[in-house]
Amino acid sequence: MSRPWGLVLAGVLAAATLLTAAGCRRQAPQAADEQRPVTLPNRTVRVLCYHNLRDRAANLYETSVADFRSQLRILREGGFRAITIRELADYLSNVQDIPEKSVAITFDDGYKSALTVAKPILDEFGFRATLFLITDTVGGKRNLTWEDVKQLAAAGWDVGSHTVTHSNLTRRSRGESSGQHQERIVREISASYARIEKELGVPPVALAYPFGNYDAACMQACRDAGYRVALSIAPGAVDQQSDPWRLPRKMVVNGTSVRSFERALAVEPLHLADMDPPVGQHVKGSVYLLSARLADADASGALGVDAGRKARLQLDTATNLLTVSATLNKGANLVRVFSSSTPRREAGWIVVSDP
Numbered sequence: 445m446s447r448p449w450g451l452v453l454a455g456v457l458a459a460a461t462l463l464t465a466a467g468c469r470r471q472a473p474q475a476a477d478e479q480r481p482v483t484l485p486n487r488t489v490r491v492l493c494y495h496n497l498r499d500r501a502a503n504l505y506e507t508s509v510a511d512f513r514s515q516l517r518i519l520r521e522g523g524f525r526a527i528t529i530r531e532l533a534d535y536l537s538n539v540q541d542i543p544e545k546s547v548a549i550t551f552d553d554g555y556k557s558a559l560t561v562a563k564p565i566l567d568e569f570g571f572r573a574t575l576f577l578i579t580d581t582v583g584g585k586r587n588l589t590w591e592d593v594k595q596l597a598a599a600g601w602d603v604g605s606h607t608v609t610h611s612n613l614t615r616r617s618r619g620e621s622s623g624q625h626q627e628r629i630v631r632e633i634s635a636s637y638a639r640i641e642k643e644l645g646v647p648p649v650a651l652a653y654p655f656g657n658y659d660a661a662c663m664q665a666c667r668d669a670g671y672r673v674a675l676s677i678a679p680g681a682v683d684q685q686s687d688p689w690r691l692p693r694k695m696v697v698n699g700t701s702v703r704s705f706e707r708a709l710a711v712e713p714l715h716l717a718d719m720d721p722p723v724g725q726h727v728k729g730s731v732y733l734l735s736a737r738l739a740d741a742d743a744s745g746a747l748g749v750d751a752g753r754k755a756r757l758q759l760d761t762a763t764n765l766l767t768v769s770a771t772l773n774k775g776a777n778l779v780r781v782f783s784s785s786t787p788r789r790e791a792g793w794i795v796v797s798d799p
């Protein structure tokens with residue numbers, strides 16, 4: 445750790461361990477060093493989500509080596525530094541600062557190519573990344589083995605959970621009772637935590653929800669298991685005000701254009717306060733009506749919404765009260781509110797509609 449910005453003191457590291465053990469955040473470390481800043485500067489961090497890398501991308505979730513290289517070049521030319529999700533979690537809990545222009549690169553599903561293809565290229569750029577492993581599939585065909593994962597961890601990569609089997613946590617399986625569903629959520633989230641801790645000797649700090657889907661039960665299970673943050677694939681960017689249990693990520697897929705990649709690196713979070721219903725609460729039937737207070741003065745000009753069918757957005761400029769109405773599909777729906785002002789702002793969240 446020889447970064448000029450990372451003036452980490454031993455006391456802070458000890459406090460970070462305490463924070464991890466307690467599974468909490470935004471709480472003053474108990475053994476706080478007097479030189480530790482109480483509040484770190486607010487920074488925007490974009491998190492990128494990759495899956496598999498190949499010479500030639502054959503499906504949506506594969507990125508070609510050429511595209512990957514050109515995306516890393518864009519990051520380097522933009523002056524970005526790559527941080528791990530562990531460093532991001534430390535930043536969000538005020539333990540340690542991060543570079544002003546930080547980006548986090550993540551790989552879902554545990555493909556072998558993270559080690560054989562991505563790592564040598566990332567090394568050339570001096571970047572490290574974070575893996576999200578489906579713990580039951582480690583060692584499978586085309587996947588990393590635990591020895592591979594240890595090698596990446598030893599090289600400074602962070603290792604998080606993508607659950608035990610990648611089951612859709614917000615959908616009840618056929619014949620599954622509500623109680624069995626709740627048990628499955630807890631098992632997928634906590635058993636993968638235990639497995640990573642057992643294999644690597646270090647507990648994970650982060651979980652990436654399968655398919656990006658979550659609800660209040662998933663968020664609570666992450667908190668209870670000992671994670672410090674969880675990530676979705678809703679659009680937007682992370683800052684100090686982000687909900688740590690649903691951090692947004694930009695999905696980089698086969699065909700992600702340079703323009704879309706650059707736009708993701710410039711997006712700022714759209715801040716909504718007092719959301720009603722709160723994020724994570726299921727909706728009965730297809731009618732969704734949200735009210736929230738818009739906290740960004742620069743965003744009121746050009747707001748838009750994207751959610752299910754017939755999505756509509758209204759803003760009362762006198763009170764900054766925003767209302768969103770939409771007709772949702774059964775199951776998990778992504779609701780996205782954006783402003784096309786400068787800077788572009790985005791917020792996204794999952795709403796689960798029960799029949």
Ligand SMILES: [Zn+2]
Nearest residue numbers: 552553654655
């Ligand atoms: Zn996945």
